[in-house]
Amino acid sequence: MSTKAVNIKMKRTISEKMMMRKQRKKKGSSDEDQMNAKNMRFLVTVNVLGSAGPLRFLVNEHDLVGGVIDASLKRYAHEGRLPALGSASGNFLLYSANAGADALNATDTIGSSGGRAFIMCKKVAKPSMTEARSEMISRKGVNGKWKAWLNKSLTLKILSH
Numbered sequence: 708m709s710t711k712a713v714n715i716k717m718k719r720t721i722s723e724k725m726m727m728r729k730q731r732k733k734k735g736s737s738d739e740d741q742m743n744a745k746n747m748r749f750l751v752t753v754n755v756l757g758s759a760g761p762l763r764f765l766v767n768e769h770d771l772v773g774g775v776i777d778a779s780l781k782r783y784a785h786e787g788r789l790p791a792l793g794s795a796s797g798n799f800l801l802y803s804a805n806a807g808a809d810a811l812n813a814t815d816t817i818g819s820s821g822g823r824a825f826i827m828c829k830k831v832a833k834p835s836m837t838e839a840r841s842e843m844i845s846r847k848g849v850n851g852k853w854k855a856w857l858n859k860s861l862t863l864k865i866l867s868h
Contacts (some may be wrong), residue, residue: 749823753779754804756828758788768818772811776801779827792829802826 744766753762753775762782766775777796792799800810800831804824811820 712846726734746831747818749818750802751775751817752824753801754824755783755788755792756826757790758783762786765818768816770817771813772815772817772820773813773826776813776827778807798830799827800830802828 746769748765748767750763752765754760759783762779764778766778770778773796776799779801780792780794780799782797783792792840797813802808802810802825803820803822804826805822806820811817826846
């Protein structure tokens with residue numbers, strides 16, 4: 708065998724090896740595609756009430772709504788936005804921007820909502836009946852005194868003229 712024949716044979720084996728590598732990569736990429744299909748990530752937009760603009764970040768479709776709220780709060784604080792919201796994710800609700808008025812359940816997956824745009828706001832604390840009564844009584848007492856003083860001063864001004 709001449710050296711030319713050996714070189715050609717070696718070149719063939721090298722090119723064959725390269726073809727084998729390409730085929731392996733294709734097989735590996737199909738495995739990656741299957742994994743990506745299982746772990747689908749998508750971009751969500753979260754509008755925080757009282758904030759200037761939306762937050763945008765990637766989430767996994769199997770992430771819980773509570774985890775997305777927590778990630779939103781961390782992102783909000785990391786960007787230094789105002790007003791400061793705190794880090795207690797239990798104090799916030801996440802609503803789908805395109806769906807009804809019901810808040811998403813914190814234990815549901817974010818992919819189950821079917822949307823990519825959300826609105827986050829603080830939970831409203833309902834005052835107890837005793838707090839509401841005491842507040843009304845204190846306002847009534849202050850307003851009653853203020854009104855009495857105003858009426859008295861107006862009556863004196865009118866009589867003095």
